[in-house]
Amino acid sequence: MKRFLATLLSAACVITGWWTTHAQAGIGPASTIRIGVSGPFTGGSGPLGESMRNGVRLAIDEINRVGGINGQLFELIERDDQASVPLGAKIADDFVQEKVTAVIGIVNTGVGLASIDAYQKASLPLLVAVSTGTMLTRKFAPPQAPENYIFRISPTVDLEARALASELKRRKIAAVSLLADTTPYGDAGALAFREECQLAGIALRSDERFKVGDTDMRKQVARARQSRGQALVAWGIGPELAVIARNKAAAGWTVPLLGSWTFSSRNFIDSAGPAGEGALMPQTFIQDMGSTTRNGFLLAYRRLFKTDLIASPMSAAQGYDGMHLLYRAIRQANSGDGRRIRAALENLESRYQGVITSYSKPFSASDHDAITLNMLWIGRVVDGRVDYSSKEDQLRDAVLRYKKP
CATH class of the missing domain: 3.40.50.2300 (Response regulator)
Structure with a gap:
């Protein structure tokens, strides 16, 4: 007792x-x-x-x-x-x-x-x-x-930038144009991406900025196109990214569009419509059953x-x-x-x-x-949703991943 x-x-x-x-x-x-x-x-x-x-x-x-x-x-x-x-x-x-x-x-x-x-x-x-x-x-x-x-x-933004630079190298893209918003997120993303481009030997042909709420990026897109970048990288939030995608498509510029993970948001996909098809972005999670x-x-x-x-x-x-x-x-x-x-x-x-x-x-x-970097995939907008950009990533996602030092 x-x-x-x-x-x-x-x-x-x-x-x-x-x-x-x-x-x-x-x-x-x-x-x-x-x-x-x-x-x-x-x-x-x-x-x-x-x-x-x-x-x-x-x-x-x-x-x-x-x-x-x-x-x-x-x-x-x-x-x-x-x-x-x-x-x-x-x-x-x-x-x-x-x-x-x-x-x-x-x-x-x-x-x-x-x-x-x-x-x-x-x-x-x-x-x-x-x-x-x-x-x-x-x-x-x-x-x-x-x-x-x-x-x-x-x-982190650093991991996003590293994943994008790796994808550009995989696609044998040696020169890019950059558009980033003027928020602290855009500032950090632009800085990290510049550093990763330098490390990867990717030339940054143009570096443009835009404000949250901008509804016309034709001038920035035109200057980026004139710089002869082989891809356009955009950093910002969904609504402005959709404007960039539509302006790029309207200009007939067909180079790949890559950018921050926010390309996966519905307010980009829905607003960009067909112009957003094929956009690439880093992801930790892809909605796959x-x-x-x-x-x-x-x-x-x-x-x-x-x-x-x-x-x-x-x-x-x-x-x-x-x-x-x-x-x-x-x-x-x-x-x-x-x-x-x-x-x-x-x-x-x-x-x-x-x-x-x-x-x-x-x-x-x-x-x-x-x-850590091994937990990121590159997603791709396909038919109005985000899918894996490659079959290899989809297969790799079936394997348990642990944090790498």
């Missing part, structure tokens, strides 16, 4: 410890584990943010169906940042004040750069699910700060959201995998304390077979980026 009472008391202490820590974070024994979700759910970047949020919602639905953690269910606190830098910064401050347990989201690099200081200062873990801005996870990486609270499950893991995710997505049409499949998959990793970290930490969750993310004990890849120690104290 004494041994039984001691065991019971020990178990009670563990649960009480969990509740006490959560009480300090605004979470009590009868409440939920609150996770902040921020992204653009409206506007030009809306399809990316909405798809990410749906991926997170799907993961939460699955987690809550099995009882959450110690009986506490998860609750999403959602905020639309509208791709606005000031609003994104305010949302970060609000999440800190509301004492959420962790945050997942961030689509636009500029919004991310304006937000991460608040999360870092408050020791509040942020898992970036969509933005590829390289500096987001590196600003507070050692030795810049003793602890880094910014993690990511999307590829041939994979058992992906098939399960896609069927679950259809069940919950009553549609097969995902506006940005890559964003949805990264949001889904990211939330499952965050759940595992909170469960392993057995705490709502940001420092313990950060430590758990840096040393996750359980492997997770996600939609994008198989995650085994995806993060470490010195590396907060889960995606």
